Amino acid sequence: MALNTTTSGLFALNRTKVLLFACLVAIWTIAGLFPRYQESLQEQLARTRQKIPSITVEFHPNGDPLTAYDPTKLALLIEGRAKPHLVPQILHMISVVPPEWRFLFIGTNKSVAAFGRSFAIKHQQAAGKLDLMVVPKPWEIKDKEHVWRMLTGAHFYTDLLPGVEWIMKYESDSIMCSNSKDSLNDWLRFDWAAAPRSDTDTFAGNGGLSVRRVAAIKRVLDFQSRDADSEPEDEWFGKRISAMPDFKVASGLDAKHFSVEEVYHEAPMGYHLRDGPGHLAAGVWRNSDQREDPQRCEGDNREGTIDREVSLAAEKAEAEKSRIKIEEKKRAQEEAEKVLEQERKKNDAEKAADKEAENKKEEDRKKQDTKLTAKLNKEQADKAEAEAKKKAEEDKKKPPA
Structure with missing residues (x-):
């Protein structure tokens, strides 16, 4: 007869008690080792905290947005008429002109109100890129003569444009070429640069799209004043600045030109239509080939898409040109x-x-x-x-x- 014995009571072994005992042993072991490694663990935690980046969120930043721009460079548009294309025009200009330039729009109550309704314009204002100004008294801009009087008055530069050294003046019938290989800053070597009136014009100074140095303007206004109802302001300034030996002006004889108006030149910085679309210079716009866009992207099939292989080849060629240029420069x-x-x-x-x-x-x-x-x-x-x-x-x- 077999004898069966069973262990029961407090000391009976089962899986739960074994696991509890193992956990207690592990806890006692860790508790015994912790004081030994406590200091090294604290040092490691401190080093880890230092590596964690700190993030500060300013819900009401106090930074002045104007600090991002150069106060000596200003793109100026004076327009008293509420033209519908002004908003896309100035947004295009902002995208083309170097980023440190600020923009100023001077208009009438009507043109400023119409211009300032655009959300994109409000965004540029908030960013400090663009200012809108109703022309202050005693100036008026009801016609070209009054605009010329304002631009040939010394107080316009001292009162409205203090600290400005360079002005890129453009009108509602002008445009800058976004595909130009030149930068607006490349033309700051001149005291006045614009479109020539002829191939032999020694002063390329048509004011509809021009870059001007304020120091040259002030020098002229220090000793002369323009008679009312006389010649346009750009011609008046041009005769005097080009005759002064201390100043450098662009010429129709130059190989490159800042802008095109009456005389066609390849690859200018921009175009100006004197007196708007009703006056198209035959030497520029009569030729159909010149009216086409010759500066399309490589691989453009003129149907809204670009051939990727041709585009990549063009990018490689451009990269090779850049490499060669860098090596030559080096x-x-x-x-x-x-x-x-x-x-x-x-x-x-x-x-x-x-x-x-x-x-x-x-x-x-x-x-x-x-x-x-x-x-x-x-x-x-x-x-x-x-x-x-x-x-x-x-x-x-x-x-x-």
């Missing part, structure tokens, strides 16, 4: 540095030679001074000796007392 810089180093060595050698000559000259001067001093000392000694002999002889000749 080589030119290295050559310039070599020339500068040679000039520096030459200057150092000349300075050393000059210093050596100066030292030799100083030594010669010291030798001459020494010789002269010795000669003078000898002469004085000889003179003293002669006087002593003479006195001795005189003493001998005297009878004894």
Whole structure:
């Protein structure tokens, strides 16, 4: 007969008790090890906290948006008429002109109200990029003559445009080319640049789309004033600025031109239609090939899509051109540095030679001074000796007392 025994009660083993015992052992082990590693764990946690980026959210930022722009550069549009294309025109100009330039629109109550209703314009105002201004008294802009009077008055620049050094003046019938390879800042080497009136025009200064230096304008206004109801402001300024030797103006004889109005030139910065679309210069717009857009993207099939392979090939070619240009610039810089180093060595050698000559000259001067001093000392000694002999002889000749 088999004897069956079972263990029951508090000390009976089962899976739950085994797991509880293992957990207790693990906890006791960790508790015993924790004081030993507590300091290193705290250091690790501190290092981890330092690596976590801190984020600060300003719901009411106090930064001035104007600090993002250059106060010396201003794009100026003066228009008293509420034309429907002004909003897309100025938004296009903002996208083309370098980002540090600010924009100012001066108009009448009607044109400013119509222009300022656009949400996109309000956004540019909030960003500090664009200012809208109703023309203040005593100025008026009801016609071109009154605009010219304002632009040829010194108070316009001192009162309304303080601190402005460069003005890009454009009108409602002008446009900047977004595909131009030039930047507006490239033309700041001129005191006045615009469209020439002829191929031989020595002053390319049509004011409908022009870049001007305020210092040149103020210099003219310091000693002359324009008569009312006389020639346009750009012609009036042009005759005077081009005659002053201290200022540099663009010319119709130049290879590149800031803008096109009456005379066609390849790849200008922009175009201006004098007197609006009713006046199309035959030399610019009569030729149908010139009216087409020659500056399309590579691979454009004129149906709204671009051939990707052609586009990639064009991008590679452009990248290769950029690489070559960078290498040429680097080589030119290295050559310039070599020339500068040679000039520096030459200057150092000349300075050393000059210093050596100066030292030799100083030594010669010291030798001459020494010789002269010795000669003078000898002469004085000889003179003293002669006087002593003479006195001795005189003493001998005297009878004894």
